[in-house]
Amino acid sequence: MKSYLLLLLLCLFAGCKGQKSECDSFTDLNFHESFMGTNLSVKLLLYTGANPDCGHQLSHHDLTHQPLFNLSRRTAMVIHGYRPTGAPPIWVSHMVHLLAGQDDTNVVVVDWNRGAANINYFTAVANSRSAAANISGFIQKMQEHGASLSSIHLIGMSLGAHVAGFVGAMLKGKIGRITGLDPAGPLFNGVPPADRLDPTDALFVDVLHTDMNTLGYKESLGHIDFYANGGADQPGCPKSIFAGKSYFVCNHQRAVFLFLCALNKTCSFTAYPCSSYSDFQDGRCLSCEPLRPAPCPVFGYDVRGWRDIVVQQGQTRAYFSTTAESPYCKSSYRVDMVTWNQFTRWGIVVLKLHSGRRVTETRMDHKVIRFEQYTATRMLAQFDEDLHPVQKISIRFITGNIIGPKYKLRLLRIRLTPLGEPNRLLLCCYDIILEENTEASFRPRPCEEPGF
CATH class of the missing domain: 2.60.60.20 (PLAT/LH2 domain)
Structure with missing residues (x-):
């Protein structure tokens, strides 16, 4: 007790400069702010295996004083999509934990909630290009400090998938990998490749479709496009508008939850290359001959064994089915x-x-x-x-x-x-x-x- 009081007195007189212990968190906005509209601001939050619960905001311009940010490691950057209410995505924390648990991986959450949070979807889409320019500028700083572009993995949800595509295009397609989780369809369906995610945006682009008839994108976007349950109606999602919000977002959000299950290794989603979901259901595509000698592709984080064959094959469509509830294994x-x-x-x-x-x-x-x-x-x-x-x-x-x-x-x-x-x-x-x-x-x- 005496020693504690002595230290306290020394601090009062000499001035103690304790280390900052607070964690930086994702921007939490309310519906009023979203209704009024927000100006774009991009915040980058770093998590690692040593601090999966505590985010540290990274400087966009100075990486010399970031001891936790080891640029010799792989870096996964998580990019959310449109946020009509301004609330943080409920899945971000879970994804951070699972990604940080991978060997030697930095996890950077790209928080562009100020810009994505807007009752007007058109404004959020317009802001996506500027958000991508901000992210690509930061990645160039990483490269200047020794990071390899091929070690960077962008994971984009919905509108965030196209943001990832814009980043990849700005960096001449040299990013290692882009994973698109049900890329947004509205205002993107039918546009040319330069205005959306496409296979030239990274060395490897994999995409999951779960709501292609409503909020998601319809056609192929990557080197391999996975279609869960055909890519449209997901089992367990409401069929009636009387279910409220879930009726509109359940199919779209399922993409994230399937990716989380794959990350957590609670389910192995083996997919089969096929020309259509109907042919898959008919049992016409239950071998992976087009990819031999590679094994069948498995949706998720680990793409070793079949990635290179898929890239050589060109654009591939692959189908798998799930159950209605987690862990979704069939x-x-x-x-x-x-x-x-x-x-x-x-x-x-x-x-x-x-x-x-x-x-x-x-x-x-x-x-x-x-x-x-x-x-x-x-x-x-x-x-x-x-x-x-x-x-x-x-x-x-x-x-x-x-x-x-x-x-x-x-x-x-x-x-x-x-x-x-x-x-x-x-x-x-x-x-x-x-x-x-x-x-x-x-x-x-x-x-x-x-x-x-």
């Missing part, structure tokens, strides 16, 4: 059936997998399937749970027939191939008679043929 099987019927049958198929008392079900009902005599039919079955080992399979053939004779469907062979699980056995069964709208169950056995 368990997928390729289903191959050979039917034997004198007459053509039409219908949809419902599959159930059983493991002990656990059961998971999927309806392959995106379109009515045509089953013909001695014809191989391929489908994609996706389940909300990954059950292993599978002890029983139930199958139901559903038609629109309500009255009249009961139609039957004879399956000579049915095979389930687990996707993304090369060490698991293929599941087969032979010669099953299905009566329409009636469930039949069987125990799978190892397949006799190497494939069909």
Whole structure:
């Protein structure tokens, strides 16, 4: 106690200059400020693995007195989008923690809330170019102090994805990577590449689409474009306007939450190159032959193994599906059936997998399937749970027939191939008679043929 009082007295008389302990935080505005409009101001907040909870504001002009900013490390810069209410994005803190947990990574949050916060979306779009000029000027300062442009990764959400694209263009496409999370569509759909994100803006550009019919961009923007659930309506998002704000933003925001799950490694989103979502659902694109010898692309942070092949291939579209809730993982099987019927049958198929008392079900009902005599039919079955080992399979053939004779469907062979699980056995069964709208169950056995 005496020593503490002595130190206090010395400080009072000699003048103590303690180190600044406060953390710098993201600009928090209210709706009134957004309604009145804000003038552009860009704030750069640094986080590292040593300080993931405490941001340190970086100077735009002087990097010589920034001991926490190690320019020999990789740098991830997070760029938010349009902020109509002025409130900070709810996802920024979580993303900072996950990015800072990567090996030797600086995380810089680009806070351009003053400029993005405006009830007038047109004004925010106009400010995006100036925000990009500010960011590119800072990156040039980083380069002057020894940073490599190829070690910089820009992660942009919505309007922020196009800001990242403008930054990349200003730096002649030498930025290492740009990740666009559902890039904004309004005022950008249909414009030339110079006025939006495009593959020439970085050495590697990957894009995720989750709301392309409303707030997101419709067409391909990167070296690889991932389309979650087709890129439009996301499972679990409201279908009615009576759900309020969530009805408008849920699909758009899902892009961020999928990226967070991928960062957290709670789910591996393996995607399949395909020309359309319909072809993907039909099971026509369940291998990654166009990218061989590279593995199938996986949406998320780690792109090693397939990035270079994708860049060489040109623009690639890849599709994957998710569940309605976090961690959004789907368990997928390729289903191959050979039917034997004198007459053509039409219908949809419902599959159930059983493991002990656990059961998971999927309806392959995106379109009515045509089953013909001695014809191989391929489908994609996706389940909300990954059950292993599978002890029983139930199958139901559903038609629109309500009255009249009961139609039957004879399956000579049915095979389930687990996707993304090369060490698991293929599941087969032979010669099953299905009566329409009636469930039949069987125990799978190892397949006799190497494939069909």
